[in-house]
Amino acid sequence: MAIAITLKDYLETEGVRYDLIEHPYSVTSLRTAEGAHVSGEELAKGVVLHDGDGYIMAVIPATHHVQLGKLRKKYQRYLSLADEKDLHELFADCSVGAVPPIGKAYNIEVIFDDHLNECQDIYFEAGDHTDLVHVTGKDFRALMGNVSHGEFSRHM
DSSP states (O other), X not given: OOOOHHHHHHHHHTTOOOEEEEOOOOSSHHHHHHHHTOOTTTEEEEEEEEEXXXXXXXXXXXXXXXXXXXXXXXXXXXXXXXXXHHHHHHTTTSOTTOOOSOGGGGTOEEEEEGGGTTOSEEEEEOSSSSEEEEEEHHHHHHHHTTOEEEOOEEEO
8 A cells, every 4th residue: 555755744744544445447537435445535635726816725535526616706817727747847756647635735725725724634645546535524624724725626
């Protein structure tokens, strides 16, 4: 089982206890949830967006899509999806498409969707396509800290 070094170091520095859960190789968050036998509502995914001011990570449940219009209006920024080249540079120790939703570990601004607030457990990418990190919902919310949040996603 593997976890990205940057993520591992950050979780340890923050004193967060976590488990690693191995699952069959998958490239979509919903297939990951299915393969790991966890709820897609509890699988947090990071969607990296950008504009002329930089990058921002929207953290949402795997069962949801980001509503870019809501984010653009709320933040008054014309945000769009980052491309694979950007992701490779920002998350150099992760496989492309296996972005952990802990933006603080990678010095990326984070916005957090309120749909994840009530989860008792949270799972998220460890930085590859075969491992998930499992933390308590309380610890996950602590990792999010005082970041901006709101409802900016919708169920698929």
